[in-house]
Structures are given as C-alpha cells and as structure tokens.
Amino acid sequence: MPKPTPSLELVPQARAGNRRAMARLISRAEAGDDECRPALAELYRHSGRAHVVGITGVPGSGKSTLVQKLAQDIRASGRTVGVIAIDPSSPYSGGSILGDRVRMSELAADAGAFIRSMATRGTLGGLARASLDAVDILDAGGYDVILIETVGVGQDEVDIVKAGHTTVVVSAPGLGDDIQAIKAGVLEIADIHVVSKADRPDANRTVTELKGMLSMDLQPGADIWRCPVIATSVEPKSGIDDLLGAIDRHREHLASTGEIEQRRRQIAGNRIIKIAEEIVREDFERRRHGQFDDLLERVTGRRTDPYAAAVALLSALRENISHEQA
Amino acid sequence: MPKPTPSLELVPQARAGNRRAMARLISRAEAGDDECRPALAELYRHSGRAHVVGITGVPGSGKSTLVQKLAQDIRASGRTVGVIAIDPSSPYSGGSILGDRVRMSELAADAGAFIRSMATRGTLGGLARASLDAVDILDAGGYDVILIETVGVGQDEVDIVKAGHTTVVVSAPGLGDDIQAIKAGVLEIADIHVVSKADRPDANRTVTELKGMLSMDLQPGADIWRCPVIATSVEPKSGIDDLLGAIDRHREHLASTGEIEQRRRQIAGNRIIKIAEEIVREDFERRRHGQFDDLLERVTGRRTDPYAAAVALLSALRENISHEQA
Numbered sequence: 001m002p003k004p005t006p007s008l009e010l011v012p013q014a015r016a017g018n019r020r021a022m023a024r025l026i027s028r029a030e031a032g033d034d035e036c037r038p039a040l041a042e043l044y045r046h047s048g049r050a051h052v053v054g055i056t057g058v059p060g061s062g063k064s065t066l067v068q069k070l071a072q073d074i075r076a077s078g079r080t081v082g083v084i085a086i087d088p089s090s091p092y093s094g095g096s097i098l099g100d101r102v103r104m105s106e107l108a109a110d111a112g113a114f115i116r117s118m119a120t121r122g123t124l125g126g127l128a129r130a131s132l133d134a135v136d137i138l139d140a141g142g143y144d145v146i147l148i149e150t151v152g153v154g155q156d157e158v159d160i161v162k163a164g165h166t167t168v169v170v171s172a173p174g175l176g177d178d179i180q181a182i183k184a185g186v187l188e189i190a191d192i193h194v195v196s197k198a199d200r201p202d203a204n205r206t207v208t209e210l211k212g213m214l215s216m217d218l219q220p221g222a223d224i225w226r227c228p229v230i231a232t233s234v235e236p237k238s239g240i241d242d243l244l245g246a247i248d249r250h251r252e253h254l255a256s257t258g259e260i261e262q263r264r265r266q267i268a269g270n271r272i273i274k275i276a277e278e279i280v281r282e283d284f285e286r287r288r289h290g291q292f293d294d295l296l297e298r299v300t301g302r303r304t305d306p307y308a309a310a311v312a313l314l315s316a317l318r319e320n321i322s323h324e325q326a
Numbered sequence: 327m328p329k330p331t332p333s334l335e336l337v338p339q340a341r342a343g344n345r346r347a348m349a350r351l352i353s354r355a356e357a358g359d360d361e362c363r364p365a366l367a368e369l370y371r372h373s374g375r376a377h378v379v380g381i382t383g384v385p386g387s388g389k390s391t392l393v394q395k396l397a398q399d400i401r402a403s404g405r406t407v408g409v410i411a412i413d414p415s416s417p418y419s420g421g422s423i424l425g426d427r428v429r430m431s432e433l434a435a436d437a438g439a440f441i442r443s444m445a446t447r448g449t450l451g452g453l454a455r456a457s458l459d460a461v462d463i464l465d466a467g468g469y470d471v472i473l474i475e476t477v478g479v480g481q482d483e484v485d486i487v488k489a490g491h492t493t494v495v496v497s498a499p500g501l502g503d504d505i506q507a508i509k510a511g512v513l514e515i516a517d518i519h520v521v522s523k524a525d526r527p528d529a530n531r532t533v534t535e536l537k538g539m540l541s542m543d544l545q546p547g548a549d550i551w552r553c554p555v556i557a558t559s560v561e562p563k564s565g566i567d568d569l570l571g572a573i574d575r576h577r578e579h580l581a582s583t584g585e586i587e588q589r590r591r592q593i594a595g596n597r598i599i600k601i602a603e604e605i606v607r608e609d610f611e612r613r614r615h616g617q618f619d620d621l622l623e624r625v626t627g628r629r630t631d632p633y634a635a636a637v638a639l640l641s642a643l644r645e646n647i648s649h650e651q652a
Contacts, residue, residue, distance in 0.1 A: 037633060044631035132632075261626070268625040268632060269618075273610055275636035277603050284599055292595075299594040300587070305370035306458075306594060307363060310601035314643060321641050 007039035029133035047139035054148045054161035057170030062196040080112040082138035082146040166250045170194045173203040198231035283317045333365035355459035373465035380474045380487035383496030388522040406438040408464035408472040492576045496520045499529040524557035
C-alpha cells in the first residue's frame with residue numbers, strides 16, 4: 001500500500017479549492033489524527049473570509065431539505081457554498097452513506113458546492129471539534145458561505161451551531177408546547193427564525209407564537225438586530241429567497257455595527273475552552289490503566305482526595321504538553 | 327469582628343458529629359473558598375462509611391416530600407440520616423430559607439438528622455462539586471445514610487445523582503409521553519424506580535409502563551440486580567417502607583457481589599474528571615483580561631489557531647497549580 005500523502009502537502013491543494021484534498025483532510029480531522037494538526041493550524045490561518053451560518057431545528061422540522069434548497073439559492077446568486085451536516089445519532093460517517101444526503105446529489109455534481117455529513121466517532125465533543133475543523137478547511141478552500149446543520153437538542157449541538165456568525169433556528173408547525181420546552185435552550189440563540197412547512201394550515205399559528213415571544217424581548221435602538229420570523233416551504237418552493245435575504249442582511253448588520261468582532265472573539269473563546277476540556281479528557285483516558293488507575297485506587301482507598309487527584313493529573317498533563325511542544 | 331475559626335480546626339468537631347461545625351464547612355465549600363480545601367481533603371480521608379443514595383425525579387413528582395418521609399423512616403430504623411437537597415433554580419442557599427424545607431422541620435429538631443439545601447452560586451459545575459463535598463462532610467460526621475436529592479433534568483444533575491451508591495428515580499403518574507422523553511437520560515441510571523402519588527387512579531398505568539420498559543432489558547443471572555418499581559404515597563402513607571427495604575437490599579447486593587468496588591471507582595473517576603474540567607475553566611476565567619485575551623486576539627487575527635491556544639493555556643495552568651501545591 002502506498003504511503004498516504006502527508007497532510008501538510010495537501011494544504012496548498014486544499015487552499016486552491018481541490019475537493020479531494022479537502023475531503024481527505026476532513027476525514028483525518030474526523031478521525032482525530034494528530035498527524036493533520038499542523039495542516040489544520042496552517043489552514044486556520046488562511047481562513048476567516050467565509051460567512052458561516054449555523055442552522056438548527058428539532059428532528060422532523062425538514063431542516064435538511066431546507067438546507068439543500070438554501071444551498072441551491074446561494075449557488076444561483078453566484079456564490080460558492082459548503083455544507084457540513086452533523087448527525088450525531090448516525091453510526092455512519094463520510095456523507096455519501098447517509099440516505100438523506102442523496103437528495104443533495106444535484107449539488108454534489110456542482111464544483112461550486114461541497115457537501116459533507118459528519119457523525120459521532122466516539123465523543124460528541126470530538127465531533128464538535130472536527131466539524132469546526134471542517135469549516136476552517138472549506139473556508140480556507142475559498143467557499144463563500146458555509147452552512148453548518150445540526151439537530152437542535154443538547155448542549156453540544158448548541159455549541160456547534162453557535163460557532164456560526166449567523167444562527168438560524170428552524171421550527172415546524174404544530175409544535176405547540178414543545179416550543180416552550182426548547183425555548184430556553186435553542187430559541188434564544190436565533191438570529192433568524194424559520195417556520196418550515198409553510199404549506200401546512202397550522203404554520204401561521206406557529207409564526208404568530210414565535211413573533212409573540214420575540215416581541216417581549218424588543219429593545220429600542222437603530223443598531224439592534226430585529227430577529228425575523230420567516231415561513232418557508234420546499235414544495236411549493238416559497239420563502240427560501242427571503243431566508244437568504246435575511247442571512248445576507250444579518251451579515252451586513254454584523255459588519256456595519258462592528259458586532260462581528262465581538263462574535264469572532266466569542267466563537268474563538270468558546271472553541272478554545274472546548275478544545276482544552278477535550279484535551280484534558282483525552283489525556284485522562286490515555287492514562288487509564290496507568291497513572292489514572294493508581295490515583296483511583298488511592299482515592300477510593302481514602303489515601304488521597306479527588307481534588308488532589310485532579311490537580312496531580314493536570315500537572316502530569318502539562319508535562320506531556322511541554323514534551324509535545326518541545 | 328472576630329476572625330473566623332480556621333477550617334482545619336473545625337475538622338475534629340465535624341468528625342465528632344458537631345452540626346454547627348459541619349454546617350460551617352458546607353457553607354465554605356459552597357462558597358468555593360480555597361481556605362477550606364485542606365479540611366475537605368482531611369474529611370474525605372475519613373469518609374466512605376455512609377450509604378449514599380441519589381434521588382432524582384421530574385419537577386412535580388413530589389420528590390421532596392418523599393425524601394422527607396424516607397428520612398423519617400430511616401431515623402425510625404435506628405439509623406442517622408443526612409439530606410442534601412439540590413435546587414439549581416433557587417436563588418437562595420442555606421436551607422432554612424427554602425419554604426419547601428420548612429416541612430422538614432420535624433427532622434430539623436432531631437440531632438440524628440441533618441438537612442441542607444444547596445443552590446447554584448455561579449456555575450452548576452461548582453454546585454456539583456460543593457454538594458459532593460457536603461456528602462463527604464456528613465459521611466465523615468458519622469451519618470449512616472445520606473440522601474442526595476436533585477431535579478432530574480440536565481447532564482449536571484444526572485452526574486450529581488450518579489455520585490450515589492444507589493440511584494432512585496421518581497416518576498409521577500400521568501407523565502405519559504414525558505416518560506419517553508426523559509427515558510434516555512435518566513430512567514436508565516435507576517437502581518430503584520418509584521412511582522409517587524400512588525393514591526392517584528392513573529398510578530397503576532405508570533407502574534405498568536415502567537415495568538414494561540424494564541422487562542426489555544432483563545438479562546438472566548442470579549447476581550443481576552432486578553430494578554424494582556415501587557408505588558409510594560405520602561398521604562395516606564404507603565410504600566415508603568418498601569422503598570427503604572429496596573434501598574437496603576441494593577446496598578447488600580452491591581456488597582455481596584463486590585459490585586460496590588466498581589461503583590466506588592466509577593464515582594471517584596467521574597468526580598476527578600469533573601473537578602479537573604472545573605479547574606481548567608476557572609483558571610481560564612481568572613485569566614480573562616490577561617493571557618486569555620491576548621490569545622483570543624491572536625486567534626481571531628489568525629496569527630495562531632484555537633488548538634495551539636488551548637495548549638498554551640493548559641501549559642500555563644500547571645504553573646498556577648504548582649504554586650498552589652508548593
């Protein structure tokens with residue numbers, strides 16, 4: 001078997017928009033392969049140009065189909081588009097396996113669009129890290145708009161979707177009380193609300209409910225972003241152009257108010273802390289059957305306490321890191 | 327104002343079961359006061375004798391009243407009991423303020439019972455740490471059984487309740503579909519199921535539903551713990567004695583099968599990792615407007631990448647830790 005191309009050698013190709021090079025780097029990031037770390041670092045330094053849009057919604061909200069139509073409209077506007085679809089529940093990875101994505105085949109044949117599904121391989125934390133690496137890769141590869149699509153349940157998915165500059169939350173008609181239930185966690189992070197399946201008779205009620213909820217939060221001021229509620233339908237197609245218009249307006253709002261800088265700092269800060277927590281967890285896992293086991297023995301035997309054990313592990317972790325850096 | 331007694335000087339009194347000393351140490355642990363760390367370490371070394379029982383359930387399941395009745399039955403069996411009630415939603419702390427706890431006043435006058443409510447002061451992670459510190463304090467103070475009561479929503483609460491040797495999950499009748507919703511996160515951690523409000527007509531249906539769900543998981547084997555479903559009622563009082571019987575049987579099961587050792591290791595391992603993550607997060611917070619801010623600037627300016635920034639922060643972390651240890 002020929003030796004695989006070193007990741008660093010794939011960087012110039014990825015930056016030139018070579019799809020195969022980008023796909024290979026994403027796979028390596030997904031596998032958590034340390035070999036690709038310097039390549040990812042290099043690509044990160046050449047990222048920052050794309051508009052990253054996080055799209056989330058409850059299962060059954062028709063989110064995936066909406067993302068497909070939105071991607072087509074972005075292409076029709078003359079821009080390139082990348083799609084990272086995150087599917088934590090799927091045991092598969094690599095995109096083409098997911099039946100759902102077959103419907104994206106129209107875009108798959110288009111060189112100006114890049115679609116990739118990512119699934120949990122081990123921890124959800126690892127998935128979050130890998131999907132943001134994938135965003136960097138597509139960003140450095142020159143895609144104008146990058147859509148991150150996740151199911152909107154759980155803190156980790158919320159963290160992923162908050163890594164976008166613009167956050168779209170998709171609700172389906174007839175959710176009723178469920179809206180209240182997910183409100184606390186997800187609705188409040190929306191820059192744009194979408195009510196999908198606008199062809200259904202109860203869609204209007206959901207739009208009204210959402211608008212009612214939002215009006216309570218309204219503050220005066222010209223610079224305040226007023227979160228729109230957009231009804232969309234895929235068949236017959238309607239509202240997708242309004243959604244793209246709102247996404248573009250939000251980007252202009254971020255730029256003109258200078259809010260974009262604050263967002264970038266927030267996104268970077270969250271990402272750094274998440275990576276650090278994952279490094280800690282991975283390091284502890286590696287030490288199972290070694291130092292960690294000895295410490296566990298000492299803690300359960302009451303010869304030391306959990307706090308001292310945590311400090312000891314963190315000290316050892318730092319020695320490792322120093323060796324790695326050296 | 328007189329200088330407060332150093333925490334280490336309170337340790338002998340706490341170990342002798344002095345309620346005032348224990349209460350003060352719990353307050354200091356709750357405040358996240360570093361001064362009490364050596365005292366907590368010392369008390370941890372003298373803990374490990376108590377049977378710790380985690381009790382969780384959805385809001386409105388009548389969990390608090392059930393815990394009160396259970397605590398009275400434990401006292402009636404000739405044992406001492408400590409109760410740590412965790413109330414993340416409450417802005418208050420310190421137990422006596424919470425109206426709910428007034429009903430526990432019967433026990434409050436009893437020297438063989440210790441009741442304490444704890445509420446979020448800052449992060450829920452901090453609450454988890456402080457409530458397990460409180461369990462150690464009561465354990466070292468000689469209480470035979472310690473009940474940890476939490477609302478069963480969210481990962482942090484699940485983590486707290488898993489810190490018990492025995493986990494009781496309380497369901498209320500008429501939950502219907504909600505049972506499915508919370509099933510994944512909470513039901514599976516139960517060693518004992520309780521259906522509260524057994525006086526209500528729909529209680530039987532909930533018992534049947536739970537039993538149906540459990541029968542799917544049944545594996546053969548004499549050493550397997552078969553999770554009982556117990557219907558309880560407070561007024562008229564019924565089933566509480568069955569619940570206490572099941573708790574005692576579960577403790578015997580853990581001891582006779584040797585499973586207790588495995589649980590202790592699991593509990594200690596989770597606790598160490600959580601503490602480490604919290605140390606990392608607190609350390610980053612402390613460095614806001616310092617090193618962290620500089621790094622953020624470099625990351626958003628694309629002069630370094632988030633992974634390198636996380637590694638740099640973890641490297642600096644240990645310098646802090648080493649100083650603390652020295």
